Amino acid sequence: xxxxxxxxxxxxxxxxxxxxxxxxxxxxxxxxxxxxxxxxxxxxxxxxxxxxxxxxxxxxxxxxxxxxxxxxxxxxxxxxxxxxxxxxxxxxxxxxxxxxxxxxxxxxxxxxxxxxxxxxxxxxxxxxxxxxxxxxxxxxxxxxxxxxxxxxxxxxxxxxxxxxxxxxxxxxxxxxxxxxxxxxxxxxxxxxxxxxxxxxxxxxxxxxxxxxxxxxxxxxxxxxxxxxxxxxxxxxxxxxxxxxxxxxxxxxxxxxxxxxxxxxxxxxxxxxxxxxxxxxxxxxxxxxxxxxxxxxxxxxxxxxxxxxxxxxxxxxxxxxxxxxxxxxxxxxxxxxxxxxxxxxxxxxxxxxxxxxxxxxxxxxxxxxxxxxxxxxxxxxxxxxxxxxxxxxxxxxxxxxxxxxxxxxxxxxxxxxxxxxxxxxxxxxxxxxxxxxxxxxxxxxxxxxxxxxxxxxxxxxxxxxxxxxxxxxxxxxxxxxxxxxxxxxxxx
Numbered sequence: 001x002x003x004x005x006x007x008x009x010x011x012x013x014x015x016x017x018x019x020x021x022x023x024x025x026x027x028x029x030x031x032x033x034x035x036x037x038x039x040x041x042x043x044x045x046x047x048x049x050x051x052x053x054x055x056x057x058x059x060x061x062x063x064x065x066x067x068x069x070x071x072x073x074x075x076x077x078x079x080x081x082x083x084x085x086x087x088x089x090x091x092x093x094x095x096x097x098x099x100x101x102x103x104x105x106x107x108x109x110x111x112x113x114x115x116x117x118x119x120x121x122x123x124x125x126x127x128x129x130x131x132x133x134x135x136x137x138x139x140x141x142x143x144x145x146x147x148x149x150x151x152x153x154x155x156x157x158x159x160x161x162x163x164x165x166x167x168x169x170x171x172x173x174x175x176x177x178x179x180x181x182x183x184x185x186x187x188x189x190x191x192x193x194x195x196x197x198x199x200x201x202x203x204x205x206x207x208x209x210x211x212x213x214x215x216x217x218x219x220x221x222x223x224x225x226x227x228x229x230x231x232x233x234x235x236x237x238x239x240x241x242x243x244x245x246x247x248x249x250x251x252x253x254x255x256x257x258x259x260x261x262x263x264x265x266x267x268x269x270x271x272x273x274x275x276x277x278x279x280x281x282x283x284x285x286x287x288x289x290x291x292x293x294x295x296x297x298x299x300x301x302x303x304x305x306x307x308x309x310x311x312x313x314x315x316x317x318x319x320x321x322x323x324x325x326x327x328x329x330x331x332x333x334x335x336x337x338x339x340x341x342x343x344x345x346x347x348x349x350x351x352x353x354x355x356x357x358x359x360x361x362x363x364x365x366x367x368x369x370x371x372x373x374x375x376x377x378x379x380x381x382x383x384x385x386x387x388x389x390x391x392x393x394x395x396x397x398x399x400x401x402x403x404x405x406x407x408x409x410x411x412x413x414x415x416x417x418x419x420x421x422x423x424x425x426x427x428x429x430x431x432x433x434x435x436x437x438x439x440x441x442x443x444x445x446x447x448x449x450x451x452x453x454x455x456x457x458x459x460x461x462x463x464x465x466x467x468x469x470x471x472x473x474x475x476x477x478x479x480x481x482x483x484x485x486x487x488x489x490x491x
Contacts, residue, residue: 026109029087030067033111037076040117042068052114056097056106057159058331060414063103065092065112072117074189074197074223081221082195084111090481093221096137096161100331101449103484104217105164115163118223123148129186132225134163142317150229151316153184156270156285158320166225167216168444168486169392171401173287173316174230176265176377179384180392182213187226190219193477197223202388211468213390214457216444217485218469218478236295237268237287237319238311242304244281244353247273249304251349256300258340258375258398266290267297271373275353276362286311287319328407329366332418334425335446337439338432340398347431348402355427357420364417366409369424372446374401391465392441393458399439402428403446418448444486453486462489 034041042049044064054062066089071077084091090110097105106112115135121144122131130152132141139158145151153174155165170181178184187201188209198220200208211219242250250271257269266289273282284306288295291313294302310322338344352371361367381396406421408414432438444453454462466488469478479487 026066063106063108068112070114078195095163098160149233152227175380183384183387184228189224192220193473214392234291240284240306241308242282253300264297276368333405334448335443339437341437344435364408364413370405372403401443
């Protein structure tokens, strides 16, 4: 047996000692905050703790925080942030908890700041804006605004939280008309690392306003988003279901749909397919933001016979309520982007339906893979520029944002599921680069934890983000104590 040297034993002891001290500090700050915010602080011994600590959508990001704090307003959040920072305790921030990035919206030890109680929606008809709490999910936002027959550019999946989606960019059914979700924010109310409560908009703190459009949790915690509203209520659309055999025809239709020189900005479409599950097949989500049936924008799909057609006239909220949310245990996803090219579409189609990694994924317990084909029009990028621009570095060209969604059952398969899906996304990127149609952008809301999202915003934008972080968070609290999520590059 090899015995540890004295120095090795000392190092091990110091590491253990530091871990114990750090853990004690975590619980001590929780006890301290509970004296001031008793009803808002949940500790591991309390009955609601287990449900709150496992509320995140995917089990891969479940964690055991030392306590969960649910502030009810910006002033309480300011107290929590300044106290946690003073005590030098790590923390995470959760809006809806839909992210699959470990540490982004939950934490082992440390403090989980759950924004669920920041849940107000206030509509101002004169200013045509809605002030939305960052702890809401999109279903609550839309249903609150339906009584006024207006909506906002928000998430397409109703269970997703407002905060993470908006700060990561955010795709909406209104994107081709009005830009990404982040482009439709006119004011952020933010708690900084010192506990200061500031507003960021085009006139006040404009550098922070710009940085929060894609800068995620690197600058502060947003408590309220003021969003533009639009007079969109009744629409046409729904889902059409196809067999996997229809995929070649669907890819050809997608190419025709995306190649139109002046694409109808009221038309939205997304192709989802489940190559590991033929019983589900392929689903086309169709949305037309006017109450007009079968508009010409969707003509390329008319000659493809669906197994089921659920399109109809309905409200936009009703349409999104009907969209199924998969009930998966462990989830991850990867994103890649490319411009419109028929030959590349066919190559990517072959990869996502025939790659040997699919068999490997199916051999995992409950292993499955789906892909989402998301057309992005140049008008979406231009609309964002008109609204003051964002940090994403997007070019105004027609493009596709592809997402691979992988699901599985067992924690023992976490690394295998990651590796197989990573291999597929690498093949897709190799194909798009070889064709000259690669887009140097990774959509954060669909990205895996180890995809270098912010690095792809471009050197100039990354430099501006770093300058903004130094200004509003000079001690680097949101790079160190709030270490989860997509951080600013170190170099």
